[in-house]
Amino acid sequence: MxxxxxxxxxxxxxxxxxxxxxxxxxxxxxxxxxxxxxxxxxxxxxxxxxxxxxxxxxxxxxxxxxxxxxxxxxxxxxxxxxxxxxxxxxVRSAPPDQDKVLRLRRTPAFSTDGTGVIHSANDAARSTIGAVAGMALTALPFHPEDMARLAAEVRDLISDGAEARERHEDAASTRLIRARRCRDDRLVFLHLRLMEDAQPLRQVLVLSSDMSWSDQAYKLLTDAFGLTPAEADVVASLTECGSVKDIAARRGRSVETVRSQMKSILAKTEARNQSDLMRLTISLSDLALLPGSEAMPSRQDTVGPRISRGGQQLIARRYHSIARPDGRIVDYLEFGDPDGRPVINTGSNFGYCRWAAQAEEKAGDLGMRVISPIRAGFGGSTPLPQGADRLSAVAEDYAALMDHLQIAQAHFVVVDADLMFVARLNTLFPGRIAGVLGCAMALPFSKAAQFDRMGPWHRFILGTSRYVPQMLPFLARAGFAMARSLGKPGFIRKVYAGSPADCALSRDPLAMEAVESGTDVVLTADFDASRHYATEMLTVHAHGWAEDVPRLLDAVPVIDLVGTEDQSMPPETVRELTEAYPQVSFRSVDRAGNFLIFQKWPLMLATLEEMMTEAAAKTEVGT
Structure with missing residues (x-):
């Protein structure tokens, strides 16, 4: 493009x-x-x-x-x-086993495949266009040439989707076409949407603008775009008449009056033309007419899990907590040797607070006591007040937890952008950090080209955080909702498609039980920490921590294990960061991506043991 x-x-x-x-x-x-x-x-x-x-x-x-x-x-x-x-x-969703088509009550909807046969249809489609399961598209009451185009567009959507899936890429999954009814030549818009959850991926959901308008649909149009009741009625008429002249005749108004109203509608919705307006209108009508309008409580900021679930080999563990002076609760997990050498596992903003079962067991065998703090707003840890300095607050929580556990100094295992919290901890509380081991750890990005090189999804989210921060809360919330719908393994395969190693991990049950258990602190069926995730992402790219990094790098040894398939740090970016931060020992790891901490845990533990042994030797020399 x-x-x-x-x-x-x-x-x-x-x-x-x-x-x-x-x-x-x-x-x-x-x-x-x-x-x-x-x-x-x-x-x-x-x-x-x-x-x-x-x-x-x-x-x-x-x-x-x-x-x-x-x-x-x-x-x-x-x-x-x-x-x-x-x-x-x-909006209350339909039961999981209910056909997606049947969730739409008043919007005529049916599903079809590349053979030109209707698979299922809702009551509205049956009553308005006579669609029933098993019917050929050519039997629908539209002009034959329009149905031929519909069948062709369905085949193209399915073919493009299948090819994109094979390439681990995304393809456009919606299209809009026009059709005219045979009996009265009335214009109808058909909105095609690829059903990605269909197994196999061979069905398209077709939504028709030939609909009955409810009070709820009118209200959504007026609320979302500030339309007047008359303007909302013009939009509804547009789905039924298709031309300004017909709308004017139907509503008993002059053509000029309707044209003026249409101009105002296009300006308020920022649609370029009537086709764009119809595409948006049909999308919103889907929402307005979903069954069950009873609102559920918001899933943000509800209390997260109190038990970290186990799995086939992973042991279920209870969360512990400390109270902070401001009344907040900070949760944490522990595993390994309770009397061992302390390691703080920061976990990233995706909540990797668990390691693979074998890694947790091996850490204990090596005499390591691993503590995973759960940051504010994640899991059962109390959110920070709006506008709080998250960077300093999290660093202070780390120090308080170390004090509570009587840990004077610890090594830190850092994933993703968590270095910002560790660097701030060093600034506020010098001497608490013995060393930093990064596992796919990010340092501050300073060049636009570094974003250009990222994988598409990493560039999408990280680039938005830096360059269009106003949009990030919306995109983060939508991303979390997509992850809930796809399931965590499906989400990994979609977002990390550019890394064969990460995609392979999503199919490894022993690795995924650790990923799924840990990430429960940010996302479960009834818990969503997307707002706090977005806050952290904005903090990463606010440049407020760049000054802390040199102080940390001058104070303690830092090693960063970087996978050759890391979607946010390709080789050229690693070379630039090596020049910018010569104090960091960057170590390339073959066949590893952003989930390196789960993929290469033996290497992680061996490197951590190396760092701890060297630190102990220096301490002995110093004494």
Whole structure:
């Protein structure tokens, strides 16, 4: 996909009208953002288009970048997107074994495959277009050429999805086509959506705009876009009439009045044309008409698990806790040798507080006492007040936990961006850290090219954190919802598709029991720490910890084990970081990715033992 905006064009856009190409990209991005808000499983449809919009801006000054994104209309939609997503996540879902088609009550919906036969249809589809299971698409009451196009688009969606899955890539999973009914030539929009959870992946969900409008649907349109009741009625009429002239005749208004209302509607929804408006309207109607509108309690900030579950070999463990002076509770886990040498396992913002069962047992054999603190807002640890300095608060919690356990100094095992907390701990409490072993540990990124080189999903989230931070809470919440829907192994295969080692790990039951148990502190069926995950990601890219890093690197030995398949730190980036941080010993690990701590745990423990032995030898020399 090409990059739509040159440097000169971008600067011109801060004061001029949108180019046709940028306007087209804006429509694609907004369409996919609202599609994600309605169905978080379609988040992958957004990744490529988002990159096309954001990538040129990574090299621009922040004020120009902000202006371009505002001109593109993305930032203005944040509040609306969060509102729609929140509604999606609080609507009571159908039972797990209920067909996805049947969850839609008033929106006509049916599923089909590449053979041109309907697999299932809901009551609304049966009553409005006569769709029933086993019927051929050609028997539907639309013009034959329209049904031929529908069948072709279904085959293309299924074929593109299958090819993308083989390549471990994402493919666009939605399309919109027009069709006309035979009896009255009425225009109907058909929204096609690839059913990724179908087994095998060979079905498409078809939603029709030939629907009955409920009070709930009208309310969602007015709330989401600020439409007046008259404007909402025009939108509803558009799904039934298809032309301004027909809408005017139906509503008893002049054509000019309806055109004026349509202009206002397009401006408020920021749709480019009627087709774009219909795509958005159908997506929102899906949400408005879901069965069971009773709201469930928000799954954010509820209390997380109090027992870390076990598995085939993994031992279930009880969480311990300490009380902080501000009344908060901080949870932690322990495993290994209770009287052994202390190791603090920071766990990352995905909550890797457990190791593989063999690794936990081996740590005990080596005389290591491993403590995994659970950060504020994760698991049963009390969230921080809004606006709190998370960096310093977590560092202070680490120090308090060490004091509670009577640990004067410890080695730290650090994953992902957790170095920021350890570096701040060193700044606030010098001498508490004996050494740092990174397992796929990230250091501060300073160049746009370092984001360009990342895998698509890592670039999507990490790049958004740095360059479009306003969008991150929405994207994080949607990502967590997608993970819940796909299951943790499925989420790994989707997001870490560029790493064969990470994908293989998702199929290893002994590794996954540790991953799934540990990550319960951020995501379970009824617990969601996405807001705190987003806060940490924004902290990573706020540059507030970059000054702490040199102090830490000058004070203690630091080794970073980096997999050759690490999606956030490819070899060129590692070379740049080696030059920028010569105090760090970067060690390349073959056939390992971001889950190195689970994939290469014998190497991790051997390296940790090496560091601890050297530290003990230096202590003896010093005494």
């Amino acid at each position: 090409k990059h739509f905006l040159s440097e000169d064009e971008a600067e011109a856009e801060t004061g001029g009208s949108l180019t046709e190409e940028l306007a087209s990209l804006q429509t694609e991005v907004l369409d996919r953002l609202y599609g994600t808000a309605v169905d978080p499983d379609t988040l992958g449809d957004l990744v490529e288009h988002w990159e096309t919009l954001v990538r040129p801006n990574r090299r621009r000054p922040s004020h120009i970048r902000q202006a371009v994104l505002e001109r593109a209309g993305v930032i203005r939609h944040v509040a609306r997107l969060e509102q729609v997503l929140e509604r999606t996540l609080t």
